[in-house]
Amino acid sequence: MKKIALIFLFSALCLCSFAGTRRALVIGIGEYEDHAWGQIHGDRDAGAVAEMLRENGFRDLSVLVGREATKAAIVAQFELLAGRCETGDTVYVHFSGHGQLMTDVDGDESDGWDESWIPYDACRKYCPRDRGERHLCDDEINVLLTSVRERIGEDGLLAVSVDACHAGDSTRRPEQNTVVRGVYDGFVIPSVGRHRAARRRERWLTLSACRDYQLNQELPDGSGRLSAALCTLAAELCGLENDELLAKISEFYNRNEARSRLPQTPIMTGETDIRRFSDIFVKRD
Numbered sequence: 001m002k003k004i005a006l007i008f009l010f011s012a013l014c015l016c017s018f019a020g021t022r023r024a025l026v027i028g029i030g031e032y033e034d035h036a037w038g039q040i041h042g043d044r045d046a047g048a049v050a051e052m053l054r055e056n057g058f059r060d061l062s063v064l065v066g067r068e069a070t071k072a073a074i075v076a077q078f079e080l081l082a083g084r085c086e087t088g089d090t091v092y093v094h095f096s097g098h099g100q101l102m103t104d105v106d107g108d109e110s111d112g113w114d115e116s117w118i119p120y121d122a123c124r125k126y127c128p129r130d131r132g133e134r135h136l137c138d139d140e141i142n143v144l145l146t147s148v149r150e151r152i153g154e155d156g157l158l159a160v161s162v163d164a165c166h167a168g169d170s171t172r173r174p175e176q177n178t179v180v181r182g183v184y185d186g187f188v189i190p191s192v193g194r195h196r197a198a199r200r201r202e203r204w205l206t207l208s209a210c211r212d213y214q215l216n217q218e219l220p221d222g223s224g225r226l227s228a229a230l231c232t233l234a235a236e237l238c239g240l241e242n243d244e245l246l247a248k249i250s251e252f253y254n255r256n257e258a259r260s261r262l263p264q265t266p267i268m269t270g271e272t273d274i275r276r277f278s279d280i281f282v283k284r285d
Contacts, residue, residue, distance in 0.1 A: 020088035023060035024053050029069050029097035036124040040181050041222035042096030049094050052231045071119040071134045078144040085151035091158045096224050099164035102187035114138050132189045142200045149203045158204035159280050163224035165216035179218040202270040205277045210264045240278040
């Protein structure tokens with residue numbers, strides 16, 4: 001009996017060693033430097049998501065909240081994270097804040113628009129203070145995540161969750177008391193020379209709070225719907241296939257409707273055929 005127990009313990013230790021270190025970067029923004037952005041509550045998500053990750057074995061955890069989450073700080077934390085990564089690591093990145101479409105400057109988008117995360121110091125409209133360099137566009141995010149992928153290798157797990165949207169009005173609707181994360185108007189960069197660039201491969205999993213044409217509505221308590229779902233359902237999501245995980249989150253959305261009751265559907269992109277997002281939620285003591 002003792003021999004069997006020792007064999008089991010040795011196997012478990014080997015498995016943990018093979019699995020690598022669990023690392024994460026969590027970003028949450030509520031109020032922005034440019035008050036043209038409507039106030040949201042992405043900063044509240046950051047603490048809840050960070051605690052959920054700690055409970056699931058993430059020990060290397062960096063958190064940027066509110067005014068800490070400038071464009072420069074986010075890029076710097078990505079670079080530091082990549083520098084610490086090793087082959088076989090599990091890496092999770094979470095963003096809660098505003099999103100916005102912006103002019104596609106390299107021609108890799110068929111509709112002419114890049115999607116972007118909005119750091120604390122980004123402006124809502126093109127101006128001398130921000131000509132787009134303070135937005136974190138999808139091309140830049142791809143470069144940052146690719147650097148992480150190169151460090152962890154194909155055996156590592158890289159997953160991203162985005163509690164934002166790119167089709168909203170950035171305001172609280174008085175008649176519905178609903179807060180939306182996103183803006184209808186895009187960030188237009190004038191006089192952009194167009195050329196066609198190849199679309200970059202997404203070598204990770206990205207879980208988004210809604211489809212690109214839908215509104216991402218906060219819950220009445222200010223929580224992001226996706227963030228709340230992940231934190232509430234973490235234990236139930238362990239081991240699920242990607243379609244099952246999306247179904248679980250959709251059920252949570254339906255049980256916890258925002259006041260507007262507009263349709264909102266979570267979506268997953270990237271390496272969905274070879275990796276499982278639910279492996280993020282495997283607990284380790």
